[in-house]
Amino acid sequence: MTEIQPPPSLPQPFTYCDPAKTPVLLAQGAEARLYKTHFIDSSIPAALKVRPLKPYRHPILDRRLTRQRILQEARCMAKLVREGVPVPGILAADWGQNSDSTTEGKDGSNANNGGWLLMEWIEGEVVRRVVNDWERWVKTQEKLDERETADTDKSASVESVKESEKKICALLKKIGGAVGLLHKTGIIHGDLTTSNLMLRPENSVVAEPAPLEADTNRGQPGTEPPCLSGEIILIDFGLAGQTVQDEDRAVDLYVLERAFASSHPRTEGLFKEVLDGYAESFKGAKQVLKKLEEVRMRGRKRSMIG
Ligand SMILES: Nc1ncnc2c1ncn2[C@@H]1O[C@H](COP(=O)(O)OP(=O)(O)OP(=O)(O)O)[C@@H](O)[C@H]1O
Ligand SMILES: [Mg+2]
Known part of the structure; x- marks a missing residue:
């Protein structure tokens, strides 16, 4: 019998109590998970890209690589928006400072999350x-x-x-x-x-x-x-x-x-x-x-x- 895997945990502050506001998982790749959520107001949709940590990598190296990748992605996108290239706007980011395993919440909400990017939702x-x-x-x-x-x-x-x-x-x-x-x-x-x-x-x-x-x-x-x-x-x-x-x-x-x-x-x-x-x-x-x-x-x- 195949074991049912629990849904992957979300980083804070996306661990909402209201189930109606819980981000919806849209894509799960080897490197990142993509959720649809909202920004400030529930009428403003947003895309949340979470980069999980890789248990097979050395933890210090893993955090460094994940951090580099999130920062690189956010910096490039911010520059491209300024230059008028059609890319989603960046709304918020956490490159790991709030996702240390030692600060894990009671619900394990930060477990395995290396960091995240919140960006403009693109319809289509x-x-x-x-x-x-x-x-x-x-x-x-x-x-x-x-x-x-x-x-x-x-x-x-x-x-x-x-x-x-x-x-x-x-x-x-x-x-x-x-x-x-x-x-x-x-x-x-x-x-x-x-x-x-x-x-x-x-x-x-x-x-x-x-x-x-x-x-x-x-x-x-x-x-x-x-x-x-x-x-x-x-x-x-x-x-x-x-x-x-x-x-x-x-x-x-x-x-x-x-x-x-x-x-x-x-x-x-x-x-x-x-x-x-x-x-x-x-x-x-x-x-x-x-x-x-x-x-x-x-x-x-x-x-x-x-
Ligand atoms: N801003 C966005 N608005 C709407 N949908 C998005 C947005 N960004 C990504 N998506 C959807 O999520 C999917 C996965 O996103 P993305 O390509 O960024 O992640 P990935 O390929 O898993 O990441 P990576 O290759 O960096 O590890 C996209 O193919 C697209 O369907
Ligand atoms: Mg992709």
Whole structure:
């Protein structure tokens, strides 16, 4: 029989007595847990990112690394907000000063929490989900096409796929533009995947959070394509760094390109749209794209050697 694990404990001051105010766990990765909570007033949603301590690491080293990562993330994001790059605003942070195991509450509330970041809540979806939904929708349309015999119906679904392709290209171009804006400030992301990009729809309203769920559980795509318009917001700066080197910027783009190749096979062919958006975003971008060619060559050589 499998043992049911107790829910992970929250750091103070998020150990509210009122269950209605308890933060909702949305994502649990190896490095961090993401909750939806609120800031000052229950009408202001906020995202809480908690970094648990790692029991397998030496405690002093672990605290130091966790602290470094939280501070780095908060500092980068604060700078990016000032420079007008689309990232969530930072509302509060604790890089470990209140989460010492010796100050653990009676309820064990601070146990295993290395520190946390509270940030602006971004309404919308991660790009990985948006692109996956779009790819699934295209597949459904293609199947419909095969089944339909009447030529008129056939051209209707072909047309709607073509229309939505234009929209996904525009979305990819926006992604390139957002990455370019980031690089222009002298910061690289360090972990550019489609899970670390969010699409905030225009006129977004605050919705109830979806609980932890797998992509496979999402509803079957209907006849309508998923919404592809909105603003791209960059998230997850735990591995970000300061650099203006073309090489570092090109590696950031290469990581994103590989992420598209492995997670979104149908969209991989459209990746040049990301690079077009990037090329237009700042003065030094074309140099970075040249460097990207070299980085790709090295990547190919490495995968050939194994
Ligand atoms: N500000 C935010 N608003 C809404 N949702 C968010 C926000 N930040 C993160 N999320 C959601 O939480 C998920 C996990 O967040 P994030 O990518 O920062 O953590 P992580 O990948 O576990 O962290 P790390 O790689 O730094 O260890 C995201 O994919 C996104 O769905
Ligand atoms: Mg992430």
